[in-house]
Amino acid sequence: MSSSAFTRRSLIAGAGGTAALVAAGGLAGCSSGSSGGGSGDSKENTATLPTYVPYTGLTPDLPGTEQGVDPAWRTFPSDNPKSVEDIPGHGETLTGMANIYYAVPPGPDSNTYWAGLNDRLGVDFKLQMVGNADYPQKFPTVIAGNELPDLLQVPNGSPPPVPNMPQLLEKRFANLSEHLSGDAVKDYPNLANIPTRHWLSTVYNSGIYGIPIPRGAIGNYHFIRQDLFEKAGVSPEPKSYDEFVDATKALTDPKQRRWAFSLVNQPRQLLGRMNGEPNIWAEDGGKLTHMYETDAYAQTVTDLIAMWKSGVMHPDSFNTATPFKQLFNAGTVAINAADGYPGWVQYQLDNASNPDFKLGLMPVYTRDGGELAQWNLGSGFFSTTLLKKQDDPEKIKLALRVLNWLAAPFGTEEYKYRLFGQEGVDHTVDSGGNPVLTKTGAANTVIPIRYLADSPYNVYVPGRPQDADVQHDYQSKEVPTGIQNPVTGLYSNTASSKNATADKAFNDGINDVIQERRPFSELKTLVSTWKNSVGDAMRTEYQDALQKAGTTTAAP
Numbered sequence: 001m002s003s004s005a006f007t008r009r010s011l012i013a014g015a016g017g018t019a020a021l022v023a024a025g026g027l028a029g030c031s032s033g034s035s036g037g038g039s040g041d042s043k044e045n046t047a048t049l050p051t052y053v054p055y056t057g058l059t060p061d062l063p064g065t066e067q068g069v070d071p072a073w074r075t076f077p078s079d080n081p082k083s084v085e086d087i088p089g090h091g092e093t094l095t096g097m098a099n100i101y102y103a104v105p106p107g108p109d110s111n112t113y114w115a116g117l118n119d120r121l122g123v124d125f126k127l128q129m130v131g132n133a134d135y136p137q138k139f140p141t142v143i144a145g146n147e148l149p150d151l152l153q154v155p156n157g158s159p160p161p162v163p164n165m166p167q168l169l170e171k172r173f174a175n176l177s178e179h180l181s182g183d184a185v186k187d188y189p190n191l192a193n194i195p196t197r198h199w200l201s202t203v204y205n206s207g208i209y210g211i212p213i214p215r216g217a218i219g220n221y222h223f224i225r226q227d228l229f230e231k232a233g234v235s236p237e238p239k240s241y242d243e244f245v246d247a248t249k250a251l252t253d254p255k256q257r258r259w260a261f262s263l264v265n266q267p268r269q270l271l272g273r274m275n276g277e278p279n280i281w282a283e284d285g286g287k288l289t290h291m292y293e294t295d296a297y298a299q300t301v302t303d304l305i306a307m308w309k310s311g312v313m314h315p316d317s318f319n320t321a322t323p324f325k326q327l328f329n330a331g332t333v334a335i336n337a338a339d340g341y342p343g344w345v346q347y348q349l350d351n352a353s354n355p356d357f358k359l360g361l362m363p364v365y366t367r368d369g370g371e372l373a374q375w376n377l378g379s380g381f382f383s384t385t386l387l388k389k390q391d392d393p394e395k396i397k398l399a400l401r402v403l404n405w406l407a408a409p410f411g412t413e414e415y416k417y418r419l420f421g422q423e424g425v426d427h428t429v430d431s432g433g434n435p436v437l438t439k440t441g442a443a444n445t446v447i448p449i450r451y452l453a454d455s456p457y458n459v460y461v462p463g464r465p466q467d468a469d470v471q472h473d474y475q476s477k478e479v480p481t482g483i484q485n486p487v488t489g490l491y492s493n494t495a496s497s498k499n500a501t502a503d504k505a506f507n508d509g510i511n512d513v514i515q516e517r518r519p520f521s522e523l524k525t526l527v528s529t530w531k532n533s534v535g536d537a538m539r540t541e542y543q544d545a546l547q548k549a550g551t552t553t554a555a556p
Contacts, residue, residue: 049199050185050208053192055409057081060458062472068197068217068377068479071458072472074465076434077411083190084414088401089122096151097128097142098385098451099135105444113421113444120417121402129448136161148172148388150399153451154210158201158379158488163497166204174387174396175207188404194456200489201381210384211403213450216341216457217482218475219378222270223336223347225328226360228258232334236360240369241274241303248312251334259333260312262324264511266337267307271300272376274367279376283486286547288539292506292527301523304514318511325350335362344471345461361474377482385452406453415455421445434462490549492541494534502534 058081060071108114108125118125128149130138136155139162142148152173154160162168169175178184185192191211198214229236232251238244248260248267261267275296282289291297307313314333316322325343328336329350344359351357364373387399408414416435420427426441437445459475461467509526512518527535 048182049196049203050180050192050194051183052194052196053186053189054195055083055190055193057083058409058411060410062459062468064456064458065476065479068380068482069472069475070216070218070456071410072468073410073458073460074468075432076416076460076462078433080411080413080416082414083408083412084405087120087122088405089398092123092395092398093126094121094123094151094399094402095126095128095149096153096452097130097138097149098151098153098448099132099156100129100446100448101132102446103443104129105446111444113426113441114447116417116422117447117449120414121405123398123402125402127447127449143168143172150388150390150395151403151452152386152388153213153448154384154386156383158381159491159496160383161496161500163493165491165493165496169204169209169386172389173209174389175205175209176387176396176400177207179396179400180208188400190404190407190409190455191400191453193409194407198380198456201379202384203489204491210386211407211453212380212384213382213452213454214456215378215380215382216475217377217380217479218341219376220269220338221341221344221474222362222364223328223339223343224360224362225331225334225358227356227358228331228334229360230358237363237365239365241367243369244270244274245307245310248307248335249310252310252312254311257332259314260335261317262314262322262327262333262336263320263338264304264308264313264317264514266324266335267313268300268304270335270337270364271303271307272297273364273373275299275303276366276374279483279485281485281487281542283546286543288486288543288546290535290539292530292535298523301510301513302520305516305520308514309516318515337362341471342457344467348461348464348467361470363474363477372477372481375478375482377479377484379485379488382454383451403453406449407455409455410458410460418449419445430463432463432465436462486546487542490542490545492538492545494537494541499534499538502530505533506530 058077058079061074062072064071105111105114108118114125135153139152139155142152154162159165180188180191194212194214198212199208201212202208202210224236226236228251229247232247234247234250235243238247251260252258272291277291277294277296277300278289280291282291282294308317314322314327324333324336325339325347327333329347347359351359365371366373385403387396390396405414406418408418420435420437421441421444423429423435425438426445427435427437430436459468459471506526506529509518509522513520513523513526
């Protein structure tokens with residue numbers, strides 16, 4: 001597969017197993033139901049993916065690329081043009097539900113930010129906020145109830161952990177193809193500013209269902225405490241397996257309560273890239289192979305056994321509740337290789353009072369060194385927002401206008417209010433022109449509207465202009481090496497309904513092997529059990545979807 005971040009093949013893999021994009025970008029309806037959980041009903045509707053019309057009202061300091069490098073800004077723009085001329089609503093009520101990662105903020109009667117948002121949207125926005133940990137359990141109860149909200153966030157994940165998703169969408173939610181397909185999306189310019197690749201997650205039953213919450217191609221960063229690397233006298237860019245192992249040992253001193261890693265998944269990700277594992281699945285001639293089935297994965301397990309023995313992993317590395325962020329901030333661990341890239345801002349904020357703290361990003365090289373390892377590209381989305389079916393088609397248009405406002409591009413007037421609220425109340429402006437949340441703003445602005453609609457990610461760290469260059473340089477180095485999971489944008493009912501349990505059982509067994517509680521020979525047994533329980537079924541569903549979409553590569 002091409003090393004380009006997003007190949008033409010990846011862009012024609014429609015979700016749900018039923019969509020086949022033709023050369024012009026169309027979604028051709030299928031006369032029979034999809035495999036892998038698709039609708040069994042006959043479908044003849046045809047749609048095209050939304051036309052991509054990038055926003056050009058502001059120019060970033062460092063441009064993004066078609067491959068997926070994010071635009072970067074050293075300071076917040078001083079000019080904040082409006083991207084939406086008209087107020088979306090006229091006093092209507094709009095309801096929604098989304099997950100929240102913070103304490104639930106006050107309602108609009110005692111929250112001037114929320115009240116101001118309602119004024120700008122022209123609606124009475126009633127939003128149910130559910131803690132992130134509880135959201136996967138809350139979602140099905142809302143679906144089963146009689147009153148769906150107008151806007152509903154799907155639990156995040158790829159694929160979403162929702163069984164029988166195509167049937168559910170067809171029965172309860174609006175097919176948005178007539179509003180968003182092709183040039184129709186130009187009625188909602190901020191939604192048209194979402195690149196094509198992000199829309200793949202919304203395609204089911206040959207139609208567009210929902211709005212994607214876009215995320216970067218980079219997916220995760222390999223964060224390091226560069227100050228600890230420098231203190232240990234080791235390079236922050238080890239260029240072979242041997243150099244990497246030597247660095248982990250130099251960074252570790254149990255007597256000082258310092259280790260290289262806090263969780264086993266961190267070296268697992270790094271070693272997987274070094275050893276050439278696929279990005280979950282590899283496809284050749286229409287045949288899929290999962291990373292668990294590869295020699296590269298077996299090598300990674302062998303390496304992890306040696307790493308655990310060497311003592312470079314925190315003693316609680318196999319406990320998923322280990323507070324890895326806190327350990328990283330405290331300098332207890334030096335490498336945090338499996339955290340989302342937006343974490344850069346939070347780590348800088350958390351350590352603002354530590355003059356010795358230096359955050360870095362570690363490139364990963366192939367096992368024998370000399371060249372960068374391939375980067376595993378992210379899925380390109382966090383979640384999707386569904387729109388309930390409505391008797392009045394104008395209610396759908398209202399919802400889309402509101403989502404269009406919420407998706408305003410970085411630096412615009414709407415974006416600035418959405419993130420920072422009202423100046424003098426929710427934020428102040430520092431000497432560099434950067435908005436800084438007040439205590440009131442930090443509490444009031446956490447309404448999870450960013451999980452109902454959002455603009456494409458832009459790199460920006462308030463008050464730290466140099467960070468834009470560091471992150472942009474890192475992405476520019478890694479993204480061109482990227483490989484995409486070939487089933488991104490496809491739906492497997494087995495993956496959505498059964499894989500989480502089977503995958504946990506598999507990884508629990510692998511963790512026992514790494515800790516030598518079970519012999520290495522049991523790796524084959526664990527793989528076989530996983531294949532029999534879910535792996536082979538997922539493979540069949542995904543391969544059938546690939547074949548229907550006509551997106552397989554030719555075997556050599």
